[in-house]
Amino acid sequence: MYAVIMAGGRGTRFWPRSRKKSPKQLLNIIGEKTILEQTVDRIRPLCPWDRIYIVTEKDQAPLIRDLLPDLPGDHLIVEPLGKNTAPCIGLAARLLAERDPAAVMAILPADHYIARESDFRHVLAAAGEAARAGDYLITLGITPTFPETGYGYIEKGAARAVLPDRPVWAVKAFHEKPDRPKAEAMLAAGGFFWNSGMFIWTAAAILKKMAQYTPDLFREIQGLPPAICHPEWEPALLAAYERMEDISIDYAVMEKADNVLMLEGDFGWNDVGSWEAVYQLEARDGQGNCFQGPVVTLDSTGCLVYSPRKLVALLGVQNLVVVETPDALLICPRERSQEVKKIVELLEKKGDPSLL
Numbered sequence: 001m002y003a004v005i006m007a008g009g010r011g012t013r014f015w016p017r018s019r020k021k022s023p024k025q026l027l028n029i030i031g032e033k034t035i036l037e038q039t040v041d042r043i044r045p046l047c048p049w050d051r052i053y054i055v056t057e058k059d060q061a062p063l064i065r066d067l068l069p070d071l072p073g074d075h076l077i078v079e080p081l082g083k084n085t086a087p088c089i090g091l092a093a094r095l096l097a098e099r100d101p102a103a104v105m106a107i108l109p110a111d112h113y114i115a116r117e118s119d120f121r122h123v124l125a126a127a128g129e130a131a132r133a134g135d136y137l138i139t140l141g142i143t144p145t146f147p148e149t150g151y152g153y154i155e156k157g158a159a160r161a162v163l164p165d166r167p168v169w170a171v172k173a174f175h176e177k178p179d180r181p182k183a184e185a186m187l188a189a190g191g192f193f194w195n196s197g198m199f200i201w202t203a204a205a206i207l208k209k210m211a212q213y214t215p216d217l218f219r220e221i222q223g224l225p226p227a228i229c230h231p232e233w234e235p236a237l238l239a240a241y242e243r244m245e246d247i248s249i250d251y252a253v254m255e256k257a258d259n260v261l262m263l264e265g266d267f268g269w270n271d272v273g274s275w276e277a278v279y280q281l282e283a284r285d286g287q288g289n290c291f292q293g294p295v296v297t298l299d300s301t302g303c304l305v306y307s308p309r310k311l312v313a314l315l316g317v318q319n320l321v322v323v324e325t326p327d328a329l330l331i332c333p334r335e336r337s338q339e340v341k342k343i344v345e346l347l348e349k350k351g352d353p354s355l356l
Contacts (some may be wrong), residue, residue, distance in 0.1 A: 001128045003047040004092045007110035008057045012341035013274045016328035025110040036110045042117040080238040086252035090221045097203040107199040115268025127200035138200040140265040141193025147183035152195035171260040214252045275321045275337040279304040
């Protein structure tokens with residue numbers, strides 16, 4: 001198995017800590033290590049360094065090289081433009097297929113938290129076996145524990161006899177992020193799983209489906225030089241990316257394909273998508289507060305504070321997020337932490353790159 005870690009996102013919901021040149025996957029949002037380092041550490045018992053690839057964008061590439069000096073130089077795939085997950089995955093599949101025609105790929109976002117790492121690796125290994133059993137596109141569905149509206153959902157279909165010791169289901173449908181009533185209905189009905197955004201397949205299988213469903217994108221990928229070290233690689237890649245459609249792998253392939261299977265993932269997963277997720281994952285005091293840095297509080301409950309340098313005093317407030325950096329301060333209700341990306345959009349319109 002090869003691990004392909006997607007590490008090109010900006011993490012705008014974690015502003016002001018997460019910026020374009022230092023996004024959340026390169027920060028210690030949860031724990032002491034960066035989220036990217038944690039992702040690599042948990043996969044290494046299955047995939048040594050020579051079978052780990054990271055896809056990122058040019059501003060982040062030098063930081064990743066410094067952070068992960070053991071990663072082989074040509075295993076860092078640098079996209080010239082951000083064009084969503086389908087081009088990213090297609091590019092990695094094309095390069096892997098050149099090096100190992102039988103390659104099984106595990107596509108992993110760089111910014112997830114997983115509590116039970118051994119259980120995760122067992123599921124991932126089983127998914128690899130399922131991928132080898134045929135031209136299947138495997139996804140991992142997470143059993144929902146509450147009616148989350150921030151995740152897409154997978155609706156399972158009939159059981160498939162692919163593995164002897166683990167249930168595997170056909171995917172009946174993918175569902176967009178629901179509103180609260182629909183999320184509650186899906187949770188009550190059963191048979192619906194959170195879409196983890198993790199995929200396992202052979203490089204050949206995904207390229208075959210991309211050729212079928214996104215032929216223009218496939219032609220661009222196939223038209224590239226055979227290796228990153230080729231002298232024409234960078235200009236050819238830039239020209240191809242400028243022509244490529246900006247599209248996710250879900251829209252491009254997964255929602256159309258008829259060979260998609262799902263394994264259940266029960267390993268304490270969280271996509272660490274907002275400051276609210278950090279609040280839920282970190283330890284809290286008797287008043288339900290979570291603090292990083294010097295804080296004094298009086299009659300305040302349910303607050304998350306990140307302020308490593310400056311003292312923060314809370315008086316009579318509830319359920320706030322407070323994040324302090326040298327040049328910016330965020331204060332918002334915890335329940336609206338998903339909307340922090342709208343602040344970044346406003347700053348982009350104001351045209352101040354120093355804050356992005």
